[in-house]
Amino acid sequence: MSKAVKSILFSPITIRGVTLRNRICVSPMCQYSADEGLVNDWHLVNAGSFATGGAGMVMIEATGVEARGRISPGCPGLWTDTQIEPMARISRFLKSQGAVPGIQLAHGGRKASTLPPFVGHDSIGDDKGGWPTIGPSAIAFGGPIGKVPKEATIDDIEEIKEAWVRAAQRAVTAGFEVGHILVIELHFAHGYLVSTFLSPATNKRTDKYGGSLENRMRFGLEIARNIRHTLPDNIALGVRVSVTDYADQGWDVPQTIEFARELKALGIDFLDCSSGGVVGGVDYNPLNTNKIQIEIAGTIQREVGLATAAVGKIVDPHVAEAILQGNGATLIFMGRAFLNNPHWPYIAADQLTDEQAFKYPPQYDWCIGWKGMAKWRKAVLLAEK
Ligand SMILES: Cc1cc2nc3c(=O)[nH]c(=O)nc-3n(C[C@H](O)[C@H](O)[C@H](O)COP(=O)(O)O)c2cc1C
Incomplete structure (x- = not known):
């Protein structure tokens, strides 16, 4: 694209009460570097560099809504009030650099209590610093993540729903200190707790949370609805899903579209389209997961009328721009390109836009x-x- 065409990537956008200076968003990326769920200088410098680099939004990594929901012992959390201020320190800095602070709330479910990937990939035994996990059914992910989760009772489900709402409130408190600007994303993807309720491959329940699509969506929709109702109206709320499990008899694109319609109806502002991670044994090598994710972001945006985030190996500014020009998404989420160059927008701006934008x-x-x-x-x- 030549600079004669106005860049959408570098055009601001307002989602509810939140205005992003451009559409470039840093995708949530676990750092496995927190202590007792508390973020620290690493997180400040890591996220801060993306903000000085010009991103419109910087989303803080998967943040546990309860201690049991941490993916690894090094994952941050918002399950207690003492975790608010270190998070607020980061959101203050992001805002001071003109970026919108975002945070991804998560519950690891049966994939919690695992080693950080730079140490290994296994479940951590309860006697070795790990903890008991929970899921829709007592079925382990498999392979190195061999820990069998407890099948959640209805009381557990109610307790976890409460934990999501309380964590969202703490996230708002952390963001309020920088002037009511915050984006919250609910992590319903990658085989963590909510995605295992969604997928028929992992949810074998026979109560109102299992079986039909309506029942499997119930837990996620209840969490999203409760949070939407509790949050101030100007907070933008998104959801990340795995658009497919790549598994026979699993979660797929038509179910994602139904879920997107329900989320839109209850006031969710955008759907972040990722994929996979839900069941073991998938050979990702022959799959072009990035292409699938980006294509589905366009399908959902056009068919459901819900804003989407496209994500997956987007590194070329012209590719990012073309997705937006083609109404293929509203936001561009980028992960590894920012790890490689936290100032990626400098290069992109040079190619696509001018000093006004x-x-x-x-x-x-x-x-x-x-x-x-x-x-x-x-x-x-x-x-x-
Ligand atoms: C180091 C690292 C950590 C990640 N942690 C998270 C996470 O916390 N939550 C999440 O939803 N996805 C996570 N992801 C996936 C990214 O958000 C992103 O969807 C993925 O890397 C694909 O985008 P990319 O090709 O631009 O990197 C992580 C990816 C990387 C590389």
């Missing part, structure tokens, strides 16, 4: 910004000759 932080602008960049590039080119 993208501002560098003043600390950098004078030397590598619109004016400085030209001088700097010229100097580099001369040096290379």
